[in-house]
Amino acid sequence: MSEKLNGARALVQTLVNCGVDMCFANPGTSEMHAVTAFDSVSAIRPVLCLFEGVVTGAADGYGRIAGKPAATLMHLGPGLSNGLANLHNARRASTPIVNVVGDHATFHLQYDALLTSDIVGLARTVSSWVFESKSANTVAADAARAVQAARSAPGSIATLILPADTAWTPAERAAPALEYIRPARVEASTIKDVARLLSNGKRTAMLLRGPPLIGEGLEAAGRIQAKTGVRLLCDTFAPHAEAGAGRVPVDRIPYFAEQIVASLAGTEQLILVGSKPPVSFFGYPDKPSWGAPQGCVFSTLAFAHEDGVKALQDLADALGAASTPPPRMSLQLPEMPNGELNAVSVAQIIARLTPENAIYAEEAATAADALLTHLASARAHTHLPLAGGSIGQGVPLAVGAALAAPSRKVICAHGDGGAAYTLQALWTMAREKLDVTTVIYANRSYAILNIELQRVGAINVGHRALSMLDLHNPEMNWTKIASGLGVEASRASSCAEFASQYESAMKAKGPRLIEAMI
């Protein structure tokens, strides 16, 4: 293009130089120059979302699958505020994301105009790196540092605040990519120590998270398991897992505090690989927060910022397991169910009909147990759950995953309460023609809360309290909502209906939604 470089264009070109090729956006006036930069820098793809919770959730899904950051483009403090909940989730997932948040022109900030707010204060709550650009000529270097921060191991959120005048003022040049911090090599002495632990005859488990839980990391863990009998574990909400037929089986730690304790009972040694000690999701009266048995000895093979994959490979070598074949899950598809449509039969149909190599963006809440149980021995797949516990992540997550892996089928399995948070993501699925099949578990309830109500010891529960957990009045009609947002949708009230609709969705390409009346 012939026009002169300005800060916005230098920024966007720098993002591209640093390997960022996707930008989820909901821009406003202060981001108009960044938006026009998309015309001159074609190597980055702008994706419009109708709400910033979709922007950030999609960036999380993209980052988890692509293994590199997407950019976001949001409008001042309020735009960032709307994106914070899914940034919280992304932070917990260690997903690399580069936020670009527009701000008022530097000369305008002194007037405290209505949209002025504490952007740095907001950004700090989720970011490892926050910086406000000071001039058009430093924007490019700032952007390179933002990507550097986001990509440095183990991956994190970097937020660059871009005052409007630093975007529109002429700039000299874009910046090249900076070297970022690669995962640190674990020392040989640590490998030896852990190898010794694995040979001391104690009941030992290894808790894997991040890259150690997928690909080469999981394969190495499998060889170690086969050689030593160590139990392989992953967190309830491990942000990125690979499972299904042909994969090394890993036990998922259950959700509720007392289930965690039961699951870990008897464990004498727990080896952390990119993970932290297991704790319960919430604290309860008279229930433990700490999951491991008293006296269980914790050791760390690799911290999250270290190269856990290489550490597992080194450990396998040290154990003489370099060529030990790992255990592999065998394919076992459920029979087609005939009874009533519920969390189990939905899971059976999904497990039976979903093709190889699908990605599950899963926020199925109370229906998740049944789904994960049946998927464990279904066709090989990738699982992306609600990584930080803030509901309303799954539908945006599916958007980002589908853009990161356009050739793979994405299944978004979602509770209705959580899906209502960020339903605007359906519109972006339609706009970008993403190959996502969304299954809404329509139980018209915050069902998990009906369980939790008892568990936290609430007594004498009356109708006003119960009404706060109930979504029957009125009933959301997800078929209409999805259709109103441009996604082809249908409702299934029986196994036969669900199976037929799901099968048709698996055969087609493009966005579909099925409202499963469970």
Next chain:
Amino acid sequence: MSEKLNGARALVQTLVNCGVDMCFANPGTSEMHAVTAFDSVSAIRPVLCLFEGVVTGAADGYGRIAGKPAATLMHLGPGLSNGLANLHNARRASTPIVNVVGDHATFHLQYDALLTSDIVGLARTVSSWVFESKSANTVAADAARAVQAARSAPGSIATLILPADTAWTPAERAAPALEYIRPARVEASTIKDVARLLSNGKRTAMLLRGPPLIGEGLEAAGRIQAKTGVRLLCDTFAPHAEAGAGRVPVDRIPYFAEQIVASLAGTEQLILVGSKPPVSFFGYPDKPSWGAPQGCVFSTLAFAHEDGVKALQDLADALGAASTPPPRMSLQLPEMPNGELNAVSVAQIIARLTPENAIYAEEAATAADALLTHLASARAHTHLPLAGGSIGQGVPLAVGAALAAPSRKVICAHGDGGAAYTLQALWTMAREKLDVTTVIYANRSYAILNIELQRVGAINVGHRALSMLDLHNPEMNWTKIASGLGVEASRASSCAEFASQYESAMKAKGPRLIEAMI
């Protein structure tokens, strides 16, 4: 009820003691005891919302109309995050709100479980008062202080963080209401000074905001106007205004920087009554941020925390205008339009058909000018606009206004882009059977950005940039979306259709949505 008092019940009873009778809620596990307290404390009404942006926007609408705070109940840091954008708006409106944000039990925080986050850091960005309760026995006193902070002049946001164990642990008693800071009386010398200014023959305007712009304040301002010829002004987004036939006319400062300058040209003195100097919404290259002419002298009759209403009355007395009749807008209803349906004809029909004493929760964006122009001489009404510039406020605002004034018709006039942010509010309208007629201006565009794109000096704008402002692909169908959320809806493509649907909505009670295809 027979069960023993716990922290949550002491809290809710204290809120009631302090005059809080409405709670907008989206609870989770950590708020289950607060939820069960709604059963034993019946003097507070819990209203479930499907998203926290609805919770906080509704609390804003309630507070602006009721003149006292609603409570909110939200789930840890991510719940609060989702509510922050509309809290930003409420902060700008000086609306009193008491947020109750659940947190992990105090003993659970040390484990950094997934939902743990910096709630204080988040709350601080919008609150005048933030406190984390330390024990069940202090929760009641904490709640009384929170209400005190929220109600103290001019009204603000107080956020009380409630660890789950302080909610479920037995507590001794609820607390009584605390005295709060009433608006300070303006000194007689200030009244005299301003009276002198109004008699010095200079071209003078008085910028009213808050209570000075409504009721007795506006009446007094009208008497002063009639006596002295001072020009009465209000901000573009004055959070609460009363207008229409029989009311004192006030000039609204226009939106764009150069329009503000033109509107204030020649003003030699500007007297602030609860307001701040007018500045432009955004900063632009080569356009002024400061609205008043060079040399214009600013004086303050009353700061926002002072009693501007009494000051206006005192000023009227000092000017000998105690019994001067104020100017009053006369009723002038537009003719029924026949041409194409657009922002002007929609405004004409609304102005013509809306009954006396309606409340407008208005986020009409590019359609607002036409609407406000026609409403100025329509039947008397209350106007609640987007007070802080963060879009996605209007639909929740209508929910809160309707609950604060169940006998008044509420009109929610909304752009489609902004309405998509917090469309979940429609569900609460259906659930609570609120008498709200929502009009969606369906132009399938962030139309304001197409104007701003030129104004910020963006050049060589191509199709990728323009696609970021365009909502045609796919077209949202608001009739389906609303119906899916339980609200009766229809689409109008002509003046006749819109008039007929709007008239029917005005005659009925309960929620309706009309998608106006402009």
